[in-house]
Amino acid sequence: MRRASFEGSKKDQFMPTSLPGFPLLPRARIFLAALMVAPTLIAAQTPPPAQSPARKFEQDGLKIELAALPPDTTRAFFMGRGFARKDADHLVAKACVFRSAIGSAFSKAGSPAVSIDLKQWQVLSAGHDKGGAAPPRREDWSPVWQARGLSEDAKVAFYWALFPTRQTFAAGDYNWGMLTFGLPAGTKFSLKLVWRTGGTKHETMLKDLTCGK
Numbered sequence: 001m002r003r004a005s006f007e008g009s010k011k012d013q014f015m016p017t018s019l020p021g022f023p024l025l026p027r028a029r030i031f032l033a034a035l036m037v038a039p040t041l042i043a044a045q046t047p048p049p050a051q052s053p054a055r056k057f058e059q060d061g062l063k064i065e066l067a068a069l070p071p072d073t074t075r076a077f078f079m080g081r082g083f084a085r086k087d088a089d090h091l092v093a094k095a096c097v098f099r100s101a102i103g104s105a106f107s108k109a110g111s112p113a114v115s116i117d118l119k120q121w122q123v124l125s126a127g128h129d130k131g132g133a134a135p136p137r138r139e140d141w142s143p144v145w146q147a148r149g150l151s152e153d154a155k156v157a158f159y160w161a162l163f164p165t166r167q168t169f170a171a172g173d174y175n176w177g178m179l180t181f182g183l184p185a186g187t188k189f190s191l192k193l194v195w196r197t198g199g200t201k202h203e204t205m206l207k208d209l210t211c212g213k
Contacts, residue, residue, distance in 0.1 A: 055206060061114040061197035063105035063174070068212035069097045071185050081161075082154030090148070095136070096183040096211035100163055103174025111171040112198025118165045122192040123181045126208070132192060136182045137165045186213035 054067035069077075071092040078088045091097070104114045122132030138159050145155050163177035183189060191206045 055209065057193070057204070057206060058105045059204060060195075060200075060202045061105050061112060062116070062193070062195045062202070063103050064193070065101045066098050066179070066191075066206070066209070068210060069099055069178075070212040074212070077161075078154070078158065081157035082151050083158075084150075087145070087148055087150055087154070093184060094182065096181040096185070096187060096189075098179045098181065098209075098212075099176075100179045101174060101176050102163065102167075102169075104169035104171050106171040109171055113168050113170055115168040115196045116166070117194070118163070118179075120194040123183070124190045124192065124205075126188040126190060132190075133182075135191075136180045138162045139165065141180070181209075181211065183211050185211050187211045 054065050056065045058064070074095070074097045075085075075088040075092050078091060079085060083091070102116065104111070106112070106114070118137050119134050121135055123135050124132035141158065141162075142155070145158065150158075161178050163175065163179050167175060169175075181189065181191070188208065188210050191209055193204050193206060195202050
């Protein structure tokens with residue numbers, strides 16, 4: 001069993017989940033279950049409306065699935081991990097949180113490694129293909145939470161909930177985590193993906209993505 005170059009990622013047998021084609025580690029299964037039940041446990045309300053269908057993409061070694069989280073789900077999840085309501089509301093207003101599963105589309109041992117660096121991705125306004133900015137990453141949020149006086153436990157929970165900034169996947173490797181795109185709820189946008197397969201750079205544009213609302 002091989003591990004990707006970041007803790008928490010590895011190859012596993014397929015099990016049916018809400019992320020088809022991406023087997024989840026026990027930690028990820030627990031994390032996903034928490035997302036599903038958090039609105040009931042934390043906010044004492046019925047589960048939020050279903051989010052929009054996941055966007056799936058597979059090409060040149062990269063396999064990715066993205067789906068927007070509704071604001072109520074995002075808010076409840078982080079309030080259950082030490083966020084004050086005002087900080088969870090700030091995240092909902094500014095973050096545009098998606099869940100993601102990203103990994104290698106290869107299954108044969110010895111296939112080229114697939115690498116991503118979120119700093120090379122670009123979030124663009126709908127209808128534009130230039131002038132975008134990289135999505136806010138773990139390290140970009142750290143000074144925000146420091147300035148807002150977020151507790152250490154909440155900061156750690158947020159850090160580990162987000163997808164790592166850089167990762168390299170061997171055949172069959174994958175990882176799961178949240179991505180933030182720094183946009184208000186309901187905003188439509190495009191996402192430029194950049195990755196390397198065996199050292200060769202690839203790019204594509206995912207259009208018509210929408211932040212949860």
